[in-house]
Amino acid sequence: MAYPANPILVLADLEPSGELAGSTAGLIGAAAQIGAPVVLVVGGTPAAAEASATMGAQAVLTAEGDADSLTVPIVDALQAAYAQVQPDAVLISNSIAGRDVAGRLAVREKLALSVDAVGVSRDDEGVVAHHSVFGGSFLTQSAPTFGAPVITVRLGAVDARAEAASAATEALTVTASGAVAATAGPVDAVEQTSSRPDLRGAAKVVSGGRGLGSKEQFVLVEQLADALGAAIGASRAAVDAGYIPYAHQVGQTGVSVSPQLYVALGISGAIQHRAGMQTAKTIVAINKDGDAPIFDIADFGIVGDVFTVVPQLIEALEAR
Numbered sequence: 001m002a003y004p005a006n007p008i009l010v011l012a013d014l015e016p017s018g019e020l021a022g023s024t025a026g027l028i029g030a031a032a033q034i035g036a037p038v039v040l041v042v043g044g045t046p047a048a049a050e051a052s053a054t055m056g057a058q059a060v061l062t063a064e065g066d067a068d069s070l071t072v073p074i075v076d077a078l079q080a081a082y083a084q085v086q087p088d089a090v091l092i093s094n095s096i097a098g099r100d101v102a103g104r105l106a107v108r109e110k111l112a113l114s115v116d117a118v119g120v121s122r123d124d125e126g127v128v129a130h131h132s133v134f135g136g137s138f139l140t141q142s143a144p145t146f147g148a149p150v151i152t153v154r155l156g157a158v159d160a161r162a163e164a165a166s167a168a169t170e171a172l173t174v175t176a177s178g179a180v181a182a183t184a185g186p187v188d189a190v191e192q193t194s195s196r197p198d199l200r201g202a203a204k205v206v207s208g209g210r211g212l213g214s215k216e217q218f219v220l221v222e223q224l225a226d227a228l229g230a231a232i233g234a235s236r237a238a239v240d241a242g243y244i245p246y247a248h249q250v251g252q253t254g255v256s257v258s259p260q261l262y263v264a265l266g267i268s269g270a271i272q273h274r275a276g277m278q279t280a281k282t283i284v285a286i287n288k289d290g291d292a293p294i295f296d297i298a299d300f301g302i303v304g305d306v307f308t309v310v311p312q313l314i315e316a317l318e319a320r
């Protein structure tokens, strides 16, 4: 298959069912800003390849595997796709699995690795990754001095969407590195019982902090999240106090999110928390301390007690 000029190789995100995950649209949108998106689908359904074209892939490569495949087979497929396409850059989601794959590809191919980009662009030298650092206080850029960069893109950070394309699909022949079969065994899957959106990549996030006071009272965060159809986040203080498991921690040492709406309840807005949410499009803060630093970055702020304000908010939302 002939690839378009300036190809940007995108590793598609998949749902456990093998369908294309919605987050792939942002990756393809980012790729379209700097070249022609060529999407690799590893272990997806036939519909996943078609959906990639709808999201703007100009060519689609498919490789066999399970949607929740181990990392190494995905890296094998990505490396084969890289050799075949010779892209100007490789874009991968900045999820835990994505960073794992990206790092391994960069080492295998001796490529520069840029993680947690909130945008990409192209200048005379090549592809540039943009990063939000020090709690979102500064925007920096990184560009490789050699080769095509491997870039992990923060979920939800890129709004751009590519136009649908009529992409040719090619099945990729992958030579497995063989390293996995000998060492890997089955992994127990932990069933996710929540019907709420996943924190990573969610369009709306409601987060609670130490101000909630106890695990029992943290249910208020869940109630507002459910009224808004939002994912649940938390500050480290809330996680450390056992209000909610660590997987919900937002911030420097937790998850980075870039939702359309971020609601912070009883969170002071320490720089380490801001590092993980400052790129949210709209920030709403409710805190009883009018001097709390969270108000410095909030688009809408309410100085008040969460136990008074939030029930009224939920009532108003449910009355709509």
Ligand code: FAD
Residues within 6 Å of the ligand: 208, 209, 210, 211, 212, 234, 235, 236, 237, 238, 249, 250, 251, 252, 253, 254, 265, 266, 267, 268, 269, 270, 271, 272, 273, 276, 286, 287, 288, 289, 292, 304, 305, 306, 307
């Ligand atoms: P607090 O700072 O105690 O704030 C609680 C807020 O609740 C206060 O502003 C208070 O006015 C308000 N409040 C109290 N009661 C009410 C009420 N009834 N109604 C309304 N408001 C109320 N933190 C993170 O969040 N994520 C990280 O990833 C992270 N990583 C870290 C990494 C390092 C290396 C370090 C040193 C720290 C890190 N922290 C992180 C911790 C961070 O510095 C803060 O301690 C933490 O974010 C504070 O959480 P908080 O805002 O919930 O608690």
